[in-house]
Amino acid sequence: MSDEAFFWEGVDRGQLLAQKCGDCGSLRHPPLPMCPACQSLNWTAQALSGHGRVHGWIVSKHPSRPDESPRTVVLVDLEEGIRMVSNLEGASHIEIGAPVEVVFREIGGATLPQFRPATGASR
Amino acid sequence: MKPLKSTAIVGIGQTEFSKQSGRSELQLAAEASLAAIRDAGLKPSDIDGMVTYVQDSNDELQLMRCLGIEQLRWTGRTPFGGGGSSAPVQLAASAVASGAARNVLIYRAFNERSGQRFGQPAPIHYGVGGGGAPARSLHFSYGLDTPAKIYALWYQPYMHRYGVTSEDLGRYVVVSRKHAATNPNAWFYDKPITLEDHQASRWIVEPMLRLLDCCQESDGGVALVVSSMERARDLRQKPVRVAAATQAHRMDGHIMFDYYRPDLVGYPEAYASAQELWTQSGLGPQDMDVAMIYENFSPVVLMTLEAHGFCKEGEAKDFIKSGAIELTGQLPVNPNGGLLGEGYIHGMNNITEAVRQLRGTAANQVADAENVLVTVGRSGLILQKA
Numbered sequence: 309m310s311d312e313a314f315f316w317e318g319v320d321r322g323q324l325l326a327q328k329c330g331d332c333g334s335l336r337h338p339p340l341p342m343c344p345a346c347q348s349l350n351w352t353a354q355a356l357s358g359h360g361r362v363h364g365w366i367v368s369k370h371p372s373r374p375d376e377s378p379r380t381v382v383l384v385d386l387e388e389g390i391r392m393v394s395n396l397e398g399a400s401h402i403e404i405g406a407p408v409e410v411v412f413r414e415i416g417g418a419t420l421p422q423f424r425p426a427t428g429a430s431r
Numbered sequence: 432m433k434p435l436k437s438t439a440i441v442g443i444g445q446t447e448f449s450k451q452s453g454r455s456e457l458q459l460a461a462e463a464s465l466a467a468i469r470d471a472g473l474k475p476s477d478i479d480g481m482v483t484y485v486q487d488s489n490d491e492l493q494l495m496r497c498l499g500i501e502q503l504r505w506t507g508r509t510p511f512g513g514g515g516s517s518a519p520v521q522l523a524a525s526a527v528a529s530g531a532a533r534n535v536l537i538y539r540a541f542n543e544r545s546g547q548r549f550g551q552p553a554p555i556h557y558g559v560g561g562g563g564a565p566a567r568s569l570h571f572s573y574g575l576d577t578p579a580k581i582y583a584l585w586y587q588p589y590m591h592r593y594g595v596t597s598e599d600l601g602r603y604v605v606v607s608r609k610h611a612a613t614n615p616n617a618w619f620y621d622k623p624i625t626l627e628d629h630q631a632s633r634w635i636v637e638p639m640l641r642l643l644d645c646c647q648e649s650d651g652g653v654a655l656v657v658s659s660m661e662r663a664r665d666l667r668q669k670p671v672r673v674a675a676a677t678q679a680h681r682m683d684g685h686i687m688f689d690y691y692r693p694d695l696v697g698y699p700e701a702y703a704s705a706q707e708l709w710t711q712s713g714l715g716p717q718d719m720d721v722a723m724i725y726e727n728f729s730p731v732v733l734m735t736l737e738a739h740g741f742c743k744e745g746e747a748k749d750f751i752k753s754g755a756i757e758l759t760g761q762l763p764v765n766p767n768g769g770l771l772g773e774g775y776i777h778g779m780n781n782i783t784e785a786v787r788q789l790r791g792t793a794a795n796q797v798a799d800a801e802n803v804l805v806t807v808g809r810s811g812l813i814l815q816k817a
């Protein structure tokens with residue numbers, strides 16, 4: 309059994325999840341079986357807002373053949389205080405600190421969380 | 432148990448560094464190992480310990496058969512690939528100091544260009560999961576499928592904060608290729624480049640890494656023999672003392688995907704490794720005559736220089752620009768050309784170069800080298816003229 313199974317099950321339901329410690333309440337990502345802060349084995353899957361800011365980015369292309377579509381890989385600082393790796397869509401210019409929001413897309417036969425520039429309505 | 436500094440590197444050996452060795456990885460390991468044992472003035476039967484990397488494909492028992500080693504008393508393997516590339520010396524020295532083994536052979540050999548290339552996306556990472564759905568992962572699924580991309584995402588916040596440009600990286604690359612150009616062992620022997628050549632090379636990962644910022648993919652083997660300082664006095668070569676050796680692994684560090692600390696600028700493992708090396712040896716950055724810095728990609732040289740206190744944070748680009756890392760500068764870096772210029776034997780070729788500098792037999796010899804730092808951030812050594 310994989311420690312990250314819950315994460316992908318959430319993604320398949322259109323939810324972005326992170327482990328929340330059942331004892332000290334801290335959030336953690338990437339998934340781990342034990343809380344790094346208090347060593348508790350109790351945890352629940354907490355739904356995240358999906359809002360965050362760009363912390364870093366690169367453009368991913370195949371190293372030795374032309375790509376059909378290069379992808380922008382981003383580090384997203386989520387507002388709950390954890391960081392995730394994802395892709396940023398629909399941005400021609402990428403600013404560190406730019407607000408982004410999660411969307412779920414079918415990519416290569418599987419659903420993945422992706423991010424896009426946050427719409428004006430969001431916080 | 433004696434201290435680590437009672438141990439020494441007494442033999443070095445290697446094959447040629449190429450793009451197509453035309454022979455098996457085991458043959459490369461055997462050739463390099465035999466050369467190291469003979470260089471030391473030992474016989475294969477004197478070897479009673481072996482260390483390599485977890486990733487090495489060469490089985491200790493098959494290498495024993497090749498070399499005619501009758502019995503091993505001790506083996507060990509080190510994790511984290513190149514990140515652990517100084518650690519085999521720490522393991523071997525610990526075994527010798529404790530008495531677990533007398534003469535330890537360290538080897539690393541691969542066909543990393545003509546066989547399984549590190550620089551190409553590995554199909555294994557797109558394996559099919561349960562129910563026929565593609566396996567998803569927290570990193571590979573988003574396009575982080577080569578070391579260049581994986582590390583570039585780690586370098587980007589550093590380069591952004593300190594305004595490090597592609598040209599700044601190019602100035603390191605020009606020096607490494609200048610060193611390689613006068614090192615006959617180097618793949619890029621007699622092939623120096625200009626900053627313009629660097630700037631004209633294609634992007635591998637925009638906007639950080641151009642082709643010439645990336646280490647080579649190489650075929651080859653390198654081996655070392657570690658023994659005690661006491662036995663070394665009767666051996667063929669001038670011994671090179673292991674003055675300090677450490678690994679440095681930090682809470683919330685991740686191998687390759689090192690994205691999860693609050694502030695990604697800085698290199699906490701390299702900093703911790705440096706502090707431990709200074710403490711063990713009683714030396715400091717000002718005492719280092721040469722630095723061998725593992726550079727899978729050029730930006731890590733800048734981060735490593737800063738973490739070891741050779742210059743202030745954010746100032747490595749200016750340190751390099753000042754000429755400090757050239758052969759006649761205050762801290763010659765990678766006089767063999769490093770992994771960009773000489774070859775990529777997973778970091779082991781930087782250790783053999785350190786030994787040559789201390790023996791006084793390097794192609795690009797730094798005058799009166801007495802202390803050489805060898806580092807890959809997560810593991811480091813200070814080697815010393817005995």
Ligand SMILES: [Zn+2]
Pocket residue numbers: 329330331332333334343344345346347348
């Ligand atoms: Zn906890």
